[in-house]
Amino acid sequence: MLATIQRFFQQALSEPEGADRDIPTLERATAALLCEVMRADYHTDEAELAALRQLLQKHFSLPDDQVEELMELAREESETSVDHYQFVSLIKQHYDYSQRCELVRMMWSLAHADGESHHLEEHRIRRLAELLHVSHSDFIRTKLQVQGKVE
Template structure:
């Protein structure tokens, strides 16, 4: 399974050595980047949220989190295909870890203070692809909104 993730990302150029990041770290960073770019712009708040969330989740310092995001941006720029990434994430992460990923994704799409229609559509698609129910995704959304101070 990890070998599958390595194959997916092996063909794209990266700014870090190929083995600098775990495949799951890179896959999650790619999904976060894809979500952040869904509305057509990468806002500074989204960039900061992604770096903070990846740093917390994978215990990376700020420099390493930024390097991971830079690598992910390169992969996302070269490929619009999400099915393989989400399939491998579904296989590599336990259900509670996938719920945590959904919460991270919700925090990124709401980092700029609004939810674009394309972002909402992407979130539904990702939830289905990683086997997270609509109800669970909604609960993750509420947790994310509370964490951002948008929802009491």
């Protein structure tokens, strides 16, 4: 009887299966920040989802099924997170400055995927760029690159 009770508490107190899903990976952190941009205008359409899929696939060289799983996890993370600290700090720790600028460029690509430009998206990208310590001039440069106004 004592062994049964002990086994019950060991199972109940052990780490649940999939507990590693609570710890964001670099890929999930990147995808979650991109989802934040996508959610900024309170409307997500198929063009934005397709752009997110393409950006993640190209950036991380992942097969389709893993990209879909990453997108789903990132959307959950984005919707349930209280703030961006865990994502931003992980990215700043592992990405150098040029990689962070590339992430901001990806954010702009996603914001323009639906053919519309919203102030809400620009505000969100500006805020994330600041948190990532990307200079204002690089914030503007990446925006102009996506708009095709600068090489």
